[in-house]
Amino acid sequence: MSEEFMIEPKGDEFYMQLALREAVKAAEAGEVPIGAVIVKDERVIARSWNQVETLKDATAHAEMLALTSAQSVVGDWRLEGCTVYVTKEPCPMCAGALVHCRPDRVVFGIPDPKGGAAGGWINLLDSNPPLNHKCEMTSGVLQEECLAILQHFFREARAKKKAEKEARKQESSKDPS
């Protein structure tokens, strides 16, 4: 095959961009904007976004939904050969789930020193023993973009809350009683 037809393998930034698209879907639905995709053999086999409020399920984080979807595609709970891309460092629940599902790699955008479980607060992905699997990790991929969408979401949420409070205040000052 001549060199001009060679297909370059897509890198971490390409797949994190797809995870960011998922995060945008979350923001549009009023959810904390976190997105995830799962890749095997250069192919995206699952994608999802945080749906806690939409599904009224506190376990419906982007990673959890993507993991379940990927397992369904693969037909096995072992996600060997897979890489999970997620816009923010996984929480303890999601990191625990990642260890159970055994992907080769976990790549995330923003580290979370307060509550992250992939090296931020604790590290469940690299704690073998006692857990049964160890994932290779890469942090900081498209970190600025992943952070920007979260910051925008929380800024808007605060502004909305403030406006609602002001409106309630004005309403009660008009109250004739």
Added chain:
Amino acid sequence: MSEEFMIEPKGDEFYMQLALREAVKAAEAGEVPIGAVIVKDERVIARSWNQVETLKDATAHAEMLALTSAQSVVGDWRLEGCTVYVTKEPCPMCAGALVHCRPDRVVFGIPDPKGGAAGGWINLLDSNPPLNHKCEMTSGVLQEECLAILQHFFREARAKKKAEKEARKQESSKDPS
């Protein structure tokens, strides 16, 4: 109302017995026998058993399935006023999920010093901060019964594996080549 008609509030052992029944269903399906029930206002609102192999989903632990089911019954991801009963100490994934779903209490049968995340190996249920919720915990309820069913399962699994190995050995010794 005369005293003989007073209904005694059911205790932890009663509900753990129901979680054990779920564990039996898991064993019957060839799954590691762990069961869970979730109780609110003296009423069982969710019950489930470990279904990792059945659903080919490594996140399908008894607690995770019961939490999702309870949230669906309550119509909210906040499980305030709920108690989760599970036959074995939750793993990091399940403990992380419990913190997200905010039940008042978590009661378990067998402690797991190797990989438990409710005080055995680490403690995610009592780590506030940085996590957003703290669950009251009770360990060791019907511990012997919860352990017996697990031990029986693993003893049978080892015996089955050994028998299969023996059969393969005999088969290969018969091989005329």
